[in-house]
Amino acid sequence: MSSEGQQSAEWFRATWGAVRSEIQKVVVGQDEVVEGVLVCLVANGHALLEGMPGLGKTLLVRTLGDVLDLGFSRIQFTPDMMPADVTGTSILSGSEGARTFEFRPGPIFANLILADEINRATPKTQSAMLEAMQERQVTAAGERRPLPEPFLVMATQNPIEQEGTYPLPEAQLDRFFYKILVPYPKRHELAQIVQSTTGTTHAVATSVATGADVLKAREIVRGIEIAQDVLNYALSIIVATHAGEPTTAPITKRYVRYGSSPRGAQTLVTAAKVYALLDGRFHVSRDDLKKAAKPTLRHRLLLNFEAEADAISTDHVIDEVIAHVDAADRDPVKV
Template sequence: MSTTAETQQLCDQFRSDFTKLRDEIGKVIVGNEDIIRGTLICLIGGGHVLLEGVPGLGKTMLVRTLADALHLKFNRVQFTPDLMPADLLGTNVVLETPDKQKKFEFQQGPIFTNVLLADEINRATPKTQSALLEAMQEHTVTIAGQTYKLPEPFFVLATQNPLEMEGTYPLPEAQLDRFFSKLIVKFPDLSELETILDRTTEARTPRAEPVLVGERILAMSQLARQIPIADDVRRYGISLILATHPDHHAAPDVTRRYVRYGSSPRGAQALILAAKILAILDGRYHVARDDIKAVALNVLRHRIILNFEGQAEGVQTDTVVQGILKSVAG
């Protein structure tokens, strides 16, 4: 990608649209700038987002507001232990034709949308969770041997509560790996709480207005993929991924001691794509090592599986990623 006047104009428009979308969401969502930024980076990267935080921090509101600002079709599914795959994907129903014949017709489920909010995703059984796998990776749904395309763009934004363990089913590794990033939603500080109360206890409740369409998000995604990355910077990203594997010769002590399985190649793809988007937002036309470092936590924290010792000692995967970042030259 040469830094021509046209390229500069495209990147300037990219930053302008990103800022417009972020600011529109900010009219409703108080604070959480890093979460909003991280979510938008995932969407532009074509990935899905897992939001983790205690109840009441606005995770669901963030997803609703994002759908409002993007002028996209939005569906919300409350995941519960009795939710079945057909409740999510849809099912074939028997209908009677005018000439009294019987025929099967597919009735689409809520997954046929642009933005799917999977609320409390870890409360559904593994059978229902697995129904999302094909949709998240292939953007298709297969029912009774027939494959149906999902609308584009298609994003899954899932929430989960880290505290409530009773009646929950931890997401399997294959499911976690399909999330571009895992974002930790923190409790607001004093000034943010004051602003939340001002907005939510008055007569008028703010609401986001549509500022971008889905086609624009797809175009921004294509532009991000054209940003060049030097071989040594790409190798730095690869080195970070390899350092998450305890059996690799370059793995640091923190990995060998606490990690059972490291990141998949999907982690490397997400790392590079997110870094390219950061480069554009920073006004550059190439990826730097700092871009990769900046997105490493969000991209890798859910792709590292701790061993027994790590779990017994209460080690956080964030601690492992930070140790890897310190140990890998860059």
Template sequence: MTDAPPTLEMSIEEFSERAQAIVDQVRKVIVGQTDLIRQALICVIAGRHALLEGVPGLGKTMLIRTLAQAMNLKFARIQFTPDLMPADIVGTDILEEREDGRREFRFQAGPVFANLVLADEINRATPKTQSALLEAMQEKRVTVANQTYELEAPFFVLATQNPLEMEGTYPLPEAQLDRFMFKVDVTFPNANELVEIFNRTTGSYAAEPEPVVDAEQIIAMGELALQVPIASHVSEYVARLVVSTHPEYPDAPDMVKQYVRYGSSPRGGQALILGSKVNALLEGRYNVAFDDIRQIAAAVFRHRLLLNFEAQAEGITADQIIEDMLEKVGQEG
């Protein structure tokens, strides 16, 4: 090597430093939940949406708010309730009287016009309201009264839902679930973490996260992630994983054939590669490895596998099927 390697617009070291800075800020508030933080961060850097599922009180909302603070993003929280209307999300035209006495409609932007939207307990709203988020999540724009409004970049929806209180809820339709890059299970903290949580929340200490990055830098980090190369045999592995989630695929694992009604869409593969690229950068690598794929596979496929009645009856979870699939599907074609 006679010449020094050329530099990137953002070096991998800078990427890692910034990501670590965000994590550090979040850790000021959130105790434990390493995977949750990392996967939420991957979604944010990748510019995709995440669905956080966990029982109340585990810090889901707190995490998202902290992320927004650390990244200095415009944050909006929407508490989904059965009577929430689409206009409450996207906004509406209101009639306004000018000084000259003339009246005209003015668009009153809803909470979706933010960088980071927290859709709290998203499954409590009616499907009509839930679907109001569809266009925003996919197209990153909203249309009200035939008028289309672009959402400000970056735009992320981090939704939460409670898996226990299912009465009076409206499970998200598959089409909407597919728009979430990850579905992250928020686990209950262990005893040590609980002690730390108690200490932090029952005293006078009140941690205040500081903004360490801004929206532009988040976008730059996302663009850098997109450049991470992925070797052809790794891409093929992702493809094999995606098709293996379909029970009709001849080489699908037995568990998939037995318990899965419908497998992942191509969006699952896209999410897997994109998430892996971010994960590779977070680990200080310039390329995607099989390990990256395996690390995020569960979060990617968990909500994309539609289990059949037999699986529900036998208590088989999507995570079990994914674990089996990762074991059965070989890295070598």
């Protein structure tokens, strides 16, 4: 006999699987990216995707909108883009003598947003975008306008062509739930992509879930428990990224200028809950935390010049930090 909790978990996994399989009909490969985006969706966060152009980021977002039957909009950021171009603006409307300001919502008023090449926008525009991401509302013409739920922003930035761009500041990077690296597809995946996009038939994703299902999934995720010992492990990971702490990992002392913020800890645990649920558990384990650690922390650690000089990536630092924490978290029974 399955309890309510188990039923919810089973529903969650079934929905997740259905959504994912529908997406994979259209988006070939990129499993980790798809999973990361879905985690952000059910964890009520936003994703920062970093990868070369043409890797299917827009396709992913559009497909996700189709599968979840949610509104989708894409914003291509350019240096001349203004905040009103994102949030919307008030225009005069009506006939002579009865003109009024009418608010025209910007592209941000959608459930799924693809903020393409966000680092090309000016800080002013970036700030308006990121404020909307955080507050989930827009203030225009002195009036606050809430954004629709569920609300997911997938911002992309190009790791190359940094000239003429405005890299996101650390405070704004911290507002992204995950930073997902979009890799090149593998050979067999590439062949499949070419086959499916150059022929006469195109794969079409159908809607298998709704925005309400997403909100329900979020509630289920928040109900997942975490034991104090496991939470301590998560905190140890976060603290080990802080250079000034006694339990700091040696690599942190050498290469990390700024460690993770408290929001990093929140994100780590929330993401781990999603992974626990996907694994059929109602409690978070260390493995879940380890799995969530890289996408959670890689945009929250600011490496120093030495790390750059030594070609040390944040993922490498995170691996070392986890190894350091694992070494301290030994088997308490030595026999």
